Amino acid sequence: MVVNVLFVDSYDSFTYNLVNLIRAQDKQIHVTIIHNDTFATFDEVRPFLSCFDCIVVGPGPGNPENGCRDVGLLHDMFSQDLKVPVLGICLGFQVMCRAMGCPVKQLKEIKHGQVYDITVANLESKSQNELFAEYPAAFKSVRYHSLHVAVDSDSSEGIIPLCYTHDENGPVLMGAKIAETAWYGVQYHPESCCSELGGQLISNFLRIAKEYNDSKDRKNSSYQLLDNSSQKQTAISFLDKTIDKSSVYEKTELKDLPIYVEDIPVTPNAHLALIICNVLNVPFFLMSSSTIQDNRGEYSIIALPNERSTVFTHYDQKHKTLIHKWRDSRLSHEKYMAAVNDSHAPSEGLESINEDKFDFWKTVGNFMKDRMVASRPDIPFIGGLVGVLGYEMGQFTVNGDKEKLVPDAKLVFIENSIIVDLKKGTVSFVSLNNNFPESVKGTVRSLMQDNSDSSSLLKSKKLPHDVGFDIRLPTRDAYAKAFKKSQNYLHNGDSYEVCLTTQTEVKPSKRVEPWRLFQTLIQRNPAPFSSFFEFSDLCPGSSHLCLLSTSPERFLKWDRNGCELRPIKGTVKKDHSVTLESATKILKTPKEFGENLMILDLIRNDLYELLDSVTVDELMSVEEYETVYQLVSVVKGHNLRQTAYSGIDLLRHSLPAGSMTGAPKKNTVQLLQNEIETELNSHISSAGVRGVYSGVTGYWSCNDRGDWSVNIRCMYSYDNANSWRLGAGGAITVLSTLDGEWEEMHTKLESALQVFQDA
Ligand SMILES: C=C(O[C@@H]1C=C(C(=O)O)C=C[C@H]1O)C(=O)O
Numbered sequence: 001m002v003v004n005v006l007f008v009d010s011y012d013s014f015t016y017n018l019v020n021l022i023r024a025q026d027k028q029i030h031v032t033i034i035h036n037d038t039f040a041t042f043d044e045v046r047p048f049l050s051c052f053d054c055i056v057v058g059p060g061p062g063n064p065e066n067g068c069r070d071v072g073l074l075h076d077m078f079s080q081d082l083k084v085p086v087l088g089i090c091l092g093f094q095v096m097c098r099a100m101g102c103p104v105k106q107l108k109e110i111k112h113g114q115v116y117d118i119t120v121a122n123l124e125s126k127s128q129n130e131l132f133a134e135y136p137a138a139f140k141s142v143r144y145h146s147l148h149v150a151v152d153s154d155s156s157e158g159i160i161p162l163c164y165t166h167d168e169n170g171p172v173l174m175g176a177k178i179a180e181t182a183w184y185g186v187q188y189h190p191e192s193c194c195s196e197l198g199g200q201l202i203s204n205f206l207r208i209a210k211e212y213n214d215s216k217d218r219k220n221s222s223y224q225l226l227d228n229s230s231q232k233q234t235a236i237s238f239l240d241k242t243i244d245k246s247s248v249y250e251k252t253e254l255k256d257l258p259i260y261v262e263d264i265p266v267t268p269n270a271h272l273a274l275i276i277c278n279v280l281n282v283p284f285f286l287m288s289s290s291t292i293q294d295n296r297g298e299y300s301i302i303a304l305p306n307e308r309s310t311v312f313t314h315y316d317q318k319h320k321t322l323i324h325k326w327r328d329s330r331l332s333h334e335k336y337m338a339a340v341n342d343s344h345a346p347s348e349g350l351e352s353i354n355e356d357k358f359d360f361w362k363t364v365g366n367f368m369k370d371r372m373v374a375s376r377p378d379i380p381f382i383g384g385l386v387g388v389l390g391y392e393m394g395q396f397t398v399n400g401d402k403e404k405l406v407p408d409a410k411l412v413f414i415e416n417s418i419i420v421d422l423k424k425g426t427v428s429f430v431s432l433n434n435n436f437p438e439s440v441k442g443t444v445r446s447l448m449q450d451n452s453d454s455s456s457l458l459k460s461k462k463l464p465h466d467v468g469f470d471i472r473l474p475t476r477d478a479y480a481k482a483f484k485k486s487q488n489y490l491h492n493g494d495s496y497e498v499c500l501t502t503q504t505e506v507k508p509s510k511r512v513e514p515w516r517l518f519q520t521l522i523q524r525n526p527a528p529f530s531s532f533f534e535f536s537d538l539c540p541g542s543s544h545l546c547l548l549s550t551s552p553e554r555f556l557k558w559d560r561n562g563c564e565l566r567p568i569k570g571t572v573k574k575d576h577s578v579t580l581e582s583a584t585k586i587l588k589t590p591k592e593f594g595e596n597l598m599i600l601d602l603i604r605n606d607l608y609e610l611l612d613s614v615t616v617d618e619l620m621s622v623e624e625y626e627t628v629y630q631l632v633s634v635v636k637g638h639n640l641r642q643t644a645y646s647g648i649d650l651l652r653h654s655l656p657a658g659s660m661t662g663a664p665k666k667n668t669v670q671l672l673q674n675e676i677e678t679e680l681n682s683h684i685s686s687a688g689v690r691g692v693y694s695g696v697t698g699y700w701s702c703n704d705r706g707d708w709s710v711n712i713r714c715m716y717s718y719d720n721a722n723s724w725r726l727g728a729g730g731a732i733t734v735l736s737t738l739d740g741e742w743e744e745m746h747t748k749l750e751s752a753l754q755v756f757q758d759a
Pocket residue numbers: 499501553568569570571659660712713727728729730731748
């Protein structure tokens with residue numbers, strides 16, 4: 001018999017970790033998820049309750065003391081007649097105890113992403129603590145909370161404490177049962193990857209729920225559990241549909257079509273791709289690795305757009321997608337802008353679709369669907385879409401810029417590419433349609449045969465002396481104010497971690513060619529994910545979007561079977577006094593641990609939303625880069641083939657990247673955009689819009705492989721390289737200091753800004 005669980009989510013970033021933990025207890029469990037605002041009041045949920053064996057109320061931002069504003073329909077959920085078993089987690093637990101008359105107060109010392117010993121209370125009879133049956137006297141679990149249930153003898157009648165933890169705050173209630181009900185709750189997070197015995201808690205609760213459902217308490221109530229019936233199924237599937245689970249495109253059986261590949265052996269050299277690009281006489285995009293490291297940056301991909309390449313551009317401000325061929329001679333800048341600004345200005349060669357960013361994915365999915373092949377799964381990129389997605393392409397963000405119209409996404413379909421495999425030592429010409437340009441092959445072959453020192457082809461590490469740069473930096477005062485605001489939200493329980501970012505604007509006195517600038521940047525800040533994207537898709541030498549990136553961070557890589565993410569959280573500046581050993585010591589403190597763990601759990605959540613198998617393959621390793629040491633974790637998602645989804649769904653669902661938002665994602669993104677960053681970045685135009693920065697860059701190959709890096713340590717331009725933007729920031733937690741974060745932000749900013757500062 002199927003056990004039906006109703007999960008009420010408060011837009012948390014750990015929800016699906018819990019949902020997965022529940023599902024993992026038994027194959028026969030079905031979890032239906034609704035949000036705390038799917039209905040206006042709990043009364044609208046009541047008619048469905050006879051369908052559910054139990055309710056789990058998840059964690060989330062906000063304070064139950066603020067009522068519906070923060071907790072929505074949960075506010076009036078816990079009335080005495082609710083004869084249904086409930087398990088509340090963190091916020092869910094707080095709401096439940098608050099409804100019993102117990103105040104929820106702020107902790108003196110707040111705990112976000114910290115592991116604590118939880119001590120099980122020694123109750124008189126074992127049956128009083130069935131929730132912790134089979135538990136040892138103490139176990140470790142992760143805490144993510146600013147608030148706590150302040151039990152005392154006056155206000156806590158009916159709340160039976162089940163477990164505690166002890167810290168600087170004194171004893172803190174970690175779990176309780178409500179007398180005379182089947183309502184239970186825990187303050188800690190059983191679903192975190194660093195918590196022990198989380199599954200045991202859920203299975204104990206499900207057993208308690210079953211016993212309760214068989215008792216007369218439930219049977220005689222108005223919520224008597226219905227037997228399986230079509231009416232019950234209809235009700236459950238109605239609720240199941242309240243959250244969109246659609247995929248970008250429908251997967252089909254793929255054909256194995258021949259792909260043209262010609263390998264030439266070469267001596268690996270981290271600058272090889274750069275050198276090749278320097279001799280090319282055709283347009284190119286570059287996704288390059290300039291450091292050879294294990295498991296990342298093994299390949300450099302030079303993508304060659306041509307007149308057959310389709311270009312997709314999305315403008316979130318206009319809810320519009322434009323589609324045209326690369327440098328179509330029928331198009332001009334004027335015709336293009338007229339179509340962007342006016343839906344009635346059709347132009348030959350230009351397709352304009354009115355759609356929002358969510359439909360943009362479907363447009364692109366439709367295009368790719370017929371081009372997917374089963375061929376050459378061993379090659380990272382056989383041809384496909386390459387490009388840049390800005391921060392505002394992700395969920396919960398809006399590009400509300402009124403001053404400037406900028407593209408939020410640009411993807412170009414590529415048939416021909418050159419792949420440099422730095423591990424294997426090969427350069428390959430790859431073509432989807434067997435039309436790789438002979439002239440390019442000739443140029444590259446003769447470069448490879450030339451034994452002279454080809455590094456002389458690289459441009460200098462310094463920019464031309466006769467160019468000056470006007471640099472508009474964020475001010476320390478504005479940063480201090482934003483830091484303080486972020487701390488307030490963290491202390492009030494509205495966020496657990498805030499990735500606070502600044503923007504800097506650079507205006508050169510004279511235009512410097514992007515490709516020239518890129519070569520200087522990449523040599524000064526070598527990185528595994530360096531990208532050069534000058535989208536001169538209307539005419540040569542002119543672009544509405546240009547990105548030069550030296551990112552250390554892989555966001556998401558996938559193939560048909562699964563995916564890998566490498567979130568970075570935790571940064572130490574490198575100088576002569578800091579060794580790998582001393583950096584490791586700093587990076588293994590509670591502050592950095594918590595920062596990394598929160599994002600790690602958030603990423604597990606983003607994957608569990610679509611997949612049922614997610615593993616943490618590396619927990620907080622220290623990696624060394626040119627200017628910083630970073631704490632990196634590796635998360636993998638499996639069994640993608642067995643689902644209706646493909647890698648592109650994983651990308652769509654998990655943007656914006658958790659390492660650039662903080663947690664929980666929805667509330668934190670909205671606070672950053674509406675309350676914090678607009679003011680912080682008011683020294684530049686378009687404040688409050690992160691644009692390309694914090695987005696991702698990469699490819700979706702026709703053999704269904706993809707690899708996307710986070711747009712950080714980068715510069716980008718919307719006005720044909722006449723001015724540049726640089727973003728930089730870092731995660732703020734309750735353990736952060738203003739001085740520490742200000743310095744960290746500057747260290748990251750300088751990894752790219754150094755190019756202009758020391759020109
Ligand atoms: C925000 C940036 O970096 C992000 C924040 C990090 C951190 O807080 O430690 C580390 C890497 C990135 O995920 C940036 O480089 O601007």
